Amino acid sequence: MQLFGAYAVLLAFVLAVYAFVAGVVGHLRRRRRLIVSAERATLAVFPALTVAVLCLIGLIFRNDFTVAYIAEHSNRALPFYFKIAVLWSGQEGSLLFWSWLLSGYAFVVLLGGRLRPGRAADELSPKHAHRALVPLASVILAGVEVFFLALNNFAASAFASLPVGTPADGNGLNPLLQYSQMDIHPPLLYLGYVGFAVPFAFCLAALLKRYPGDRWIHITRRWTMVAWLFLTIGIVLGGLWAYKVLGWGGYWAWDPVENAAFLPWLTGTAFLHSVMMQEKRGMLKIWNVWLVFATFLLAIFGDFLTRSGLVSSVHAFAQSSIGGWFVIFLAIAVAVCLAAFFKNKDFLKSENPLESTASREAGFLFNNFVLLVAAFAILWGTLFPVISEWVEGQKISVGRVFFDRINVPIFLFLLFLTGVGPLLAWRRTSAASLKRNFLGPAILGAAVLALCLAMGWRDPYPLVCFALAAFVLAIVAMEFYRGARVLSRRSRRGLALSAVELTMRNTRRYGGYIIHVGIVLLAVGIAGSGFNQQTEGPMPYRAKLAVGPYTLTSLAYTQDDNANFSSEALIVRVDQGGREIATMYPSRRFYKASNQTQSMVADRSTLLSDLYLVYAGDDPETNQPILHAYWNPLIAWIWIGALVIGFGTIIALLPSRTAAARRENPPARVAETAEVAQV
Amino acid sequence: MQVRFASRPLRRISLALALLGLFTAGLRGDPVAERYHRLAAKLRCVCPCHQSMLSECSNMQCSARAQLDAAMVKLSQKVRSGDSDELILQAFVQEFGPEVLAAPPTHGFSLVVWIMPWVAAGLGLWALLAVLHYWRAQRPSAEPATAPAAPAGDGDPALARVQAEIARELGDWERRE
Numbered sequence: 082m083q084l085f086g087a088y089a090v091l092l093a094f095v096l097a098v099y100a101f102v103a104g105v106v107g108h109l110r111r112r113r114r115l116i117v118s119a120e121r122a123t124l125a126v127f128p129a130l131t132v133a134v135l136c137l138i139g140l141i142f143r144n145d146f147t148v149a150y151i152a153e154h155s156n157r158a159l160p161f162y163f164k165i166a167v168l169w170s171g172q173e174g175s176l177l178f179w180s181w182l183l184s185g186y187a188f189v190v191l192l193g194g195r196l197r198p199g200r201a202a203d204e205l206s207p208k209h210a211h212r213a214l215v216p217l218a219s220v221i222l223a224g225v226e227v228f229f230l231a232l233n234n235f236a237a238s239a240f241a242s243l244p245v246g247t248p249a250d251g252n253g254l255n256p257l258l259q260y261s262q263m264d265i266h267p268p269l270l271y272l273g274y275v276g277f278a279v280p281f282a283f284c285l286a287a288l289l290k291r292y293p294g295d296r297w298i299h300i301t302r303r304w305t306m307v308a309w310l311f312l313t314i315g316i317v318l319g320g321l322w323a324y325k326v327l328g329w330g331g332y333w334a335w336d337p338v339e340n341a342a343f344l345p346w347l348t349g350t351a352f353l354h355s356v357m358m359q360e361k362r363g364m365l366k367i368w369n370v371w372l373v374f375a376t377f378l379l380a381i382f383g384d385f386l387t388r389s390g391l392v393s394s395v396h397a398f399a400q401s402s403i404g405g406w407f408v409i410f411l412a413i414a415v416a417v418c419l420a421a422f423f424k425n426k427d428f429l430k431s432e433n434p435l436e437s438t439a440s441r442e443a444g445f446l447f448n449n450f451v452l453l454v455a456a457f458a459i460l461w462g463t464l465f466p467v468i469s470e471w472v473e474g475q476k477i478s479v480g481r482v483f484f485d486r487i488n489v490p491i492f493l494f495l496l497f498l499t500g501v502g503p504l505l506a507w508r509r510t511s512a513a514s515l516k517r518n519f520l521g522p523a524i525l526g527a528a529v530l531a532l533c534l535a536m537g538w539r540d541p542y543p544l545v546c547f548a549l550a551a552f553v554l555a556i557v558a559m560e561f562y563r564g565a566r567v568l569s570r571r572s573r574r575g576l577a578l579s580a581v582e583l584t585m586r587n588t589r590r591y592g593g594y595i596i597h598v599g600i601v602l603l604a605v606g607i608a609g610s611g612f613n614q615q616t617e618g619p620m621p622y623r624a625k626l627a628v629g630p631y632t633l634t635s636l637a638y639t640q641d642d643n644a645n646f647s648s649e650a651l652i653v654r655v656d657q658g659g660r661e662i663a664t665m666y667p668s669r670r671f672y673k674a675s676n677q678t679q680s681m682v683a684d685r686s687t688l689l690s691d692l693y694l695v696y697a698g699d700d701p702e703t704n705q706p707i708l709h710a711y712w713n714p715l716i717a718w719i720w721i722g723a724l725v726i727g728f729g730t731i732i733a734l735l736p737s738r739t740a741a742a743r744r745e746n747p748p749a750r751v752a753e754t755a756e757v758a759q760v
Numbered sequence: 761m762q763v764r765f766a767s768r769p770l771r772r773i774s775l776a777l778a779l780l781g782l783f784t785a786g787l788r789g790d791p792v793a794e795r796y797h798r799l800a801a802k803l804r805c806v807c808p809c810h811q812s813m814l815s816e817c818s819n820m821q822c823s824a825r826a827q828l829d830a831a832m833v834k835l836s837q838k839v840r841s842g843d844s845d846e847l848i849l850q851a852f853v854q855e856f857g858p859e860v861l862a863a864p865p866t867h868g869f870s871l872v873v874w875i876m877p878w879v880a881a882g883l884g885l886w887a888l889l890a891v892l893h894y895w896r897a898q899r900p901s902a903e904p905a906t907a908p909a910a911p912a913g914d915g916d917p918a919l920a921r922v923q924a925e926i927a928r929e930l931g932d933w934e935r936r937e
């Protein structure tokens with residue numbers, strides 16, 4: 082099976098190389114048959130890699146420790162539901178997984194959009210017009226595959242054997258990865274990262290082909306949304322994992338690898354907004370192309386950061402010396418983007434000028450500006466330790482304090498814009514209209530601020546955040562209410578049903594608003610950290626510790642043992658207002674195969690706050706257990722916000738109820754329709 | 761950098777005393793404990809996880825856990841010895857290198873890390889305003905000052921009617937679709 086898997090990866094590489102070379106030659110020489118053959122080869126990469134991935138999974142389940150990767154990352158006693166996580170827990174496996182996902186995306190793109198043989202691109206209906214780009218986009222995807230498959234074959238083979246002998250058991254999976262979140266966080270994150278290759282391929286293909294019209298931007302937007310959705314959920318699940326596993330009471334530490342995932346998210350979000358300027362007004366074409374390029378390049382850069390060890394990180398699960406390969410690939414990718422851009426930039430001329438700074442266009446420009454400033458600040462802070470080492474010879478750490486201080490004001494401004502943006506009209510908005518639409522929400526925001534101050538809260542950032550949250554929620558609610566009320570009057574249906582109808586009639590717009598609500602909830606959850614409390618202390622029998630509104634009492638201490646780990650747990654009674662409300666079991670595990678100890682956090686989560694307990698170990702002298710206790714208000718809203726974002730994104734991806742009519746008869750741009758109206 | 765104590769029992773005893781002292785002090789709101797927490801918030805845990813403040817590291821994976829414990833003892837001793845915060849932090853930098861500081865210093869080369877995001881924001885804003893200005897200057901003069909409302913609804917006549925009605929109700933003929 083080992084050999085079979087290795088050959089499958091090699092076959093995938095050969096197929097990808099053929100697809101790329103034949104595709105390039107086919108397109109340059111306009112050889113239709115060569116192009117079709119290249120497409121078939123791209124399609125075939127996916128089954129080949131599926132076989133390879135299945136082989137590796139089979140070997141993992143068979144505990145075949147002749148395979149170095151499996152000896153390194155798995156062991157016999159590992160429960161089956163964590164064995165699957167072995168696939169992405171180390172360098173070689175995760176690279177194979179990455180290639181497999183990429184080939185899967187290419188497969189879907191090709192299956193969904195391949196031109197039927199013998200059919201010319203110009204015979205396509207408007208609905209299928211983007212299919213003309215699929216052949217070239219698939220060649221670009223094959224090019225990206227060549228790089229990753231080269232790594233799989235020549236730099237980091239998941240099927241390589243141990244140099245000598247076969248150990249009786251493996252080293253085991255890193256205890257930090259033995260959590261249910263690890264079964265879904267990495268695949269989702271990877272689906273996000275890898276997914277950005279698809280909009281990149283379409284965008285580059287459109288540029289190279291000087292593809293007329295804006296159809297390509299629709300398909301690029303749709304694929305960006307898909308990748309963005311996965312990345313969003315992947316990032317938040319990563320936060321959830323950090324929160325539940327790392328035991329420091331937080332979920333986001335501005336770790337370089339977290340930042341690396343956040344960067345393409347920021348540029349992707351910017352693109353999802355600026356793309357509307359191109360669709361509706363024919364503006365910002367150059368900007369959009371570069372946002373798509375930057376998002377893809379940042380995704381690859383993020384992968385490079387995770388794997389190269391350039392910056393030290395908690396995610397050092399998959400580090401090795403393959404950084405050089407990534408540098409070369411990134412250099413080639415940048416060169417290709419630059420060359421394609423300079424050769425064809427006249428094709429990206431803006432069609433309309435901006436008319437007013439109080440317009441939706443300007444709102445989107447500010448949105449992009451803020452998102453990119455945040456992206457720059459994060460990139461800069463992440464790389465600064467490396468820069469300082471080059472310049473001064475010593476590494477200066479740039480941690481949470483820096484990132485919080487720089488980013489919190491930036492994101493608060495973004496939150497404000499999230500409220501303002503949707504109320505701005507295309508082209509121009511009058512002061513009277515602004516006043517009419519903003520007054521109510523602004524008063525509500527001010528009332529919330531006053532209420533917070535009256536409650537004695539003084540930390541400015543959470544207060545501003547709560548006020549802005551109320552402001553944005555009021556605006557979104559107003560948007561839904563107004564539309565639903567009119568619809569309900571017409572159809573005589575209830576407001577709720579009418580709101581659903583309204584959403585389904587313009588999924589993109591109202592899906593976007595739901596996403597904004599998710600962002601607000603997430604912001605409220607983050608703002609809650611301004612009220613966090615923590616304490617720590619020895620917890621011998623009957624000892625007490627107070628945190629937030631709770632009193633903790635140590636009741637007992639238990640031990641357990643199984644094949645994978647031995648564990649010891651504290652039994653802690655939780656009282657609130659003199660009444661017992663829960664019993665919690667913070668524990669520690671000693672993993673036998675890897676010889677590593679891991680704290681198992683006990684978390685009691687409610688909508689208002691979390692009580693989070695970490696058994697940090699025993700005092701070496703007194704042997705008394707030490708407990709860290711955290712009271713984290715509002716944290717649950719972060720996870721709820723992420724769910725709402727996911728829901729909104731799915732809505733925004735659905736075709737609107739009248740989409741069929743619209744696709745056949747695409748809406749004219751604002752300027753054009755304005756002219757028609759004038760006539 | 762490894763912190764070495766004269767003997768292991770000495771390290772253990774001083775650690776236990778320091779921890780116990782600080783924890784009980786923390787419960788009573790002791791100024792020493794407050795200072796301890798204030799300083800701990802300015803220091804990082806010098807461990808490979810590189811993500812927690814000194815006060816927060818409960819990561820048992822930390823190979824530098826022993827260093828952290830030693831740092832806590834040292835911190836508590838320094839706190840009690842009455843040195844200024846600045847001096848205590850400097851001692852940490854000497855012991856562990858500049859990486860121990862939770863935030864980069866605001867002097868010397870590190871100042872650049874603080875300034876650059878705002879410089880970039882300033883440049884970006886300037887570029888944005890320049891683009892806005894340029895575009896507005898390009899606006900065709902023949903066009904009416906207020907553009908007439910365009911049909912809304914993204915091709916959906918029903919939705920267009922709804923949006924027009926909302927706009928009418930609000931006396932707002934501007935197009936937000």
Ligand code: HEM
Pocket residue numbers: 302350353354357444445448495496497498499500501502503589590591592593594596597600733734937
């Ligand atoms: C982190 C903050 C934000 C996130 C994650 C976010 C995300 C999104 C997403 C994913 C969509 C749907 C796009 C589509 O379906 O193509 C959307 C729609 C929208 N966003 Fe945002 N957004 C954010 C902030 C903002 C800001 C600051 C503005 C202000 C200019 C804004 C204005 C809009 C508008 C007007 C729409 C609806 C467009 C329509 O009518 O179709 N958003 N947003």
